[in-house]
Amino acid sequence: MDISKLFEKDTYNGKERIADMSNIRQIRTGLDVIIWVETNGAGREAKHNLERIKFEDVNTKNLIPISISKQPELLGGYNENNININAKQLQAIKKWIKENYDALMDLWKGVITTDDFIVDRIKKI
Secondary structure, three states, X not given: OOHHHHEEEOOOOOOEEEOOEEEEOHHHXXXXXXXXXXXXXXXXXXXXXXXXXXXXXXXXXXXXXXXOOOOOOEOXXXXXXXXXXXXXXXXXXXXXXXXXXXXXXXXXXXXXXXXXXXXXXXOOO
């Protein structure tokens, strides 16, 4: 693995930093998958800077992007036919995003930390 891919430019101070992603385990979300969130995603310099989280495909361990929105959608060319979770699991992920929308957006914008999100704001389904 090329670890240089783990680094990106920090737009706040011009220094390089390791990507700020944290995983949230099933016990915290009530989902069957691990959720990956990014703190201050809005501050990144990236072509694909759409508000999103990722979930870990239970079989392949791939991280699948899904939008943070009132109507979450799979991103990056993924659809219901090329992921290894069933429709019920995908609906649960979308429901979790909707129920946690405000907190996820605050996390994305860097208003709160991952700790704030997990300890104070997360809603388990």
